[in-house]
Amino acid sequence: MSAGLAALQRAFLAELRAEASHGAGPGGIEAALRDGGVPRTRGLGIYRHAYAARLREALESDHAVLGTYLGDDAWALLCAGYLAAHPSRVRSLRRFGDALPAHLAQAAPFCAMPQVAEIAMLERLLLDCFDAADAPVADWPSLMARPAADWPMLRPTFHPSLRHVACEWNAVEIWSALKAGDTPPDAVRVASDWLLYRDVDRVTRFRSMAPDEVLLLGHFRDGGEFAGGCHALLTLYTPEAVPSEALRLLRQWCDDGVVAGWDSAYQS
Numbered sequence: 001m002s003a004g005l006a007a008l009q010r011a012f013l014a015e016l017r018a019e020a021s022h023g024a025g026p027g028g029i030e031a032a033l034r035d036g037g038v039p040r041t042r043g044l045g046i047y048r049h050a051y052a053a054r055l056r057e058a059l060e061s062d063h064a065v066l067g068t069y070l071g072d073d074a075w076a077l078l079c080a081g082y083l084a085a086h087p088s089r090v091r092s093l094r095r096f097g098d099a100l101p102a103h104l105a106q107a108a109p110f111c112a113m114p115q116v117a118e119i120a121m122l123e124r125l126l127l128d129c130f131d132a133a134d135a136p137v138a139d140w141p142s143l144m145a146r147p148a149a150d151w152p153m154l155r156p157t158f159h160p161s162l163r164h165v166a167c168e169w170n171a172v173e174i175w176s177a178l179k180a181g182d183t184p185p186d187a188v189r190v191a192s193d194w195l196l197y198r199d200v201d202r203v204t205r206f207r208s209m210a211p212d213e214v215l216l217l218g219h220f221r222d223g224g225e226f227a228g229g230c231h232a233l234l235t236l237y238t239p240e241a242v243p244s245e246a247l248r249l250l251r252q253w254c255d256d257g258v259v260a261g262w263d264s265a266y267q268s
Helices: 003-016 028-032 040-062 064-070 072-085 100-106 114-131 140-144 148-153 171-179 211-221 226-233 242-256
Strands: 154-158 163-169 189-198 204-209 259-264
Touching (some): 064 072, 140 242, 148 259, 226 242, 242 259
């Protein structure tokens, strides 16, 4: 590609993004374009509108429930602010909205409504779950068949779709009500943890997690082993109760289909 063509392409993209000209030469991008069937100013306007409209469509497709929650005017404000602050730098529209939750947590007026950023985060994580790589699913009998010597150093390998989201607001309840076509509850500050995953039927699901599950899941995802996980559960249960509670959680993950396999550092 010639230096002149590259400079023209950069200038054209800058025009679409309403940025300063980048090397288009005297007169800007309009002067560098040839006359055609459509006046240059009008043609650039058409491209500029189509470029922004396509990016807005991508956001709306990824965040349909959030758009419903905000309403048309606030949604238009969100899109305009996000496009200005985060012009597309990626080849795939699938990744264009990745910075939206962080943007909403900082940009006025949405930063005054923390549940909005959490709803956006939930929707992006659900997209990630759906798009995650395939993996085998380990069943409960395969775990029960492992020798006793494996258990202290046992580690579950989780399915690539598994995600954990910690909320400070009732964003999941708001999202769920809107998704079902119901009136959403008022925003309330309440801490909760949620497990997101794609099941064997390729349906994206989520459910709440109690503190013991959050603790053990975090332990395993940080590379911990079963013996250490049982030790961590001693902060919540008596020594007599820990083994059965740990097994209960392992069984739950198997039933959910979020365990891809079992690993053990034990060497016979």
